[in-house]
Amino acid sequence: MFMHASAKRKNIKYMFRCLLLWIKGVTEKMMALKTGRVSVFATEIILLVIFMIYLRQARKKIPPVRNLPPIDAIEEGVGRCVEQGRPVHWTPGYGRAEHAGGLGSASALGLLGGVTILGYTATLCAQRGAELICTFANPELVPLATDVVRQAYTVENKLDDFKPDNMIFVSSRQFTYSTGVLGIMQRANIGFNLMTGAFSAEGLIFAEGGNTLGAFQVAGASGQLEAFVPICDYTLIGEEFYAAASYISGDPVQRGTLRGIDVFKIIIIILMIAGFLLQPFGIFNFSKLLSM
Amino acid sequence: MVTIRKEITVGIALVIGTIVMLDYIVVFDPIQTIAKYSMDSVVIVQAFAYILGGVIAARRDVIAVIKRGKYWFNSAVMLVTLAVTVIIGTVWGFDHPIYYILFNNMLQPMTLVTAGFMTFYMASATFRVFRAKNLNSSVLLAAGVLMMLRNAPIGSLIWPGFGTLGNFLLSVPQIGGNRGVILGSAIVSVFFGLRVLLGYEQRWTGSAD
DSSP, rough: OOOOOHHHHHHHHHHHHHHHHHHHHHHHOOOOOOOOOOHHHHHHHHHHHHHHHHHHHHSSSSSOOOOOOHHHHHHEEEEEEEHHHEEEEEEEOOGGGGGGOGGTTTHHHHHHHHHHHHHHHHHHHHHHHOOOOEEEEEHHHHHHHHHHHHHHHHHHHHHOOOOGGEEOOOSHHHHHHHHHHHHHHHHHHHHHEEEEOOSHHHHHHHHHHHHHHOEEEEEEEESSSHHHHSEEEEEEEEEHHHHHHHHOOHHHHHHHHHHHHHHHHHHHHHHHHHHHGGGGGGOOOOHHHOOO | OOHHHHHHHHHHHHHHHHHHHHHHHHHHHHHHHHHHHHHHHHHHHHHHHHHHHHHHHHHHHHHHHHHHOHHHHHHHHHHHHHHHHHHHHHHHHTTHHHHHHIIIIHHHHHHHHHHHHHHHHHHHHHHOOOOOSSHHHHHHHHHHHHHHHSSSSHHHHOHHHHHHHHHHIIIIIIHHHHHHHHHHHHHHHHHHHHHHHHTTTOOOGGGGO
């Protein structure tokens, strides 16, 4: 009460430093970094810092982001379905076969990315009156996707058009799922086949099945590009699939975080070139640094 | 109500995601315990999800049979097979001869047949795609022909160099390009994961934002 303001601030800073030192001492005694994971930890911190920096920067000035034609093509596909009176079909895939397990596996990010694009597609279908059919191989994704689609129809005041029976769990076995989805696609005579998620071998079957029906096809996955790129009309290749979530949000600040991704890629490329040039001559051991 | 549910969902994802991420990096018993509990919970949720999936699949077929739609017979067969498999598997276990017949002598061959479809789909896709319409497709055609000659025995009879050239294509440009795509996907997927954990990506919670 009787301290000068600057003295109070110094006191608070001193107390904060003591607290940090105490936490540091306690954590050093109680926990340690796992061997070989220090570089991972450092990478995650750098990623988080870059993400936050570009999120703040995007609030002041929005950086330009190039168009993603496959996302624009979704609107075209839904429009075609409305004109032709055929339904839209969406499927997220089985997940990568080497780690099948749906949302509890390493395919989870791909499946979530697919659900994000489903939400955008459902909004378009609700706006334009196109029927949407969704097929699943992972049952835990069904209530998630149903909620996303229902919410999209609710926001557009078209809840009466939402058909829960169109959210179809087929099978959790890969080729049973493939056969079931093929049958659904053919019986419904789909006009637009949207495949966004995590695919393995069934991606080729769906793409070729959709092509047989003359459907407009857009695919997005981090794998199975060899099946999608030659067959589908538009493909979100690799990083475009995950960046699509930021692009779809429409929020310029979200789109601005894509600049952070490019900056981190530049850092990685610089490290690669530096390692390629320096390590063979024994100047700096990059591989030892990155395997800490 | 949706807003409250959304914030709880995002909060749970942030806390559990951070703990599981920390468990990968640090050795700390409380974090390890919570992370292990979380991963075990995922397995339990998945088990219940499979029950939910069976109910969803059966419900759809029951409605199709009741309404006597165009393909109601397929739905009836599915329901009968589902019931028989569940009853036999539950009552007599997986070692029962009928269960063995259903799984190994019916389901597995049908699965392999579907996997065999891929050969024909690959062939039809190849026939349609490998056309020299422009420079890119011509390069794709040339690479495809080279790889076919590398793999087929007749290729080595025509010219032994097809094997060397094909191996070079597989081991240098193909791996280089593949790694570039994988690297880009990996970096962006980490950013996407960060967006999900920090709550910037909320469509999966049912929010239309």
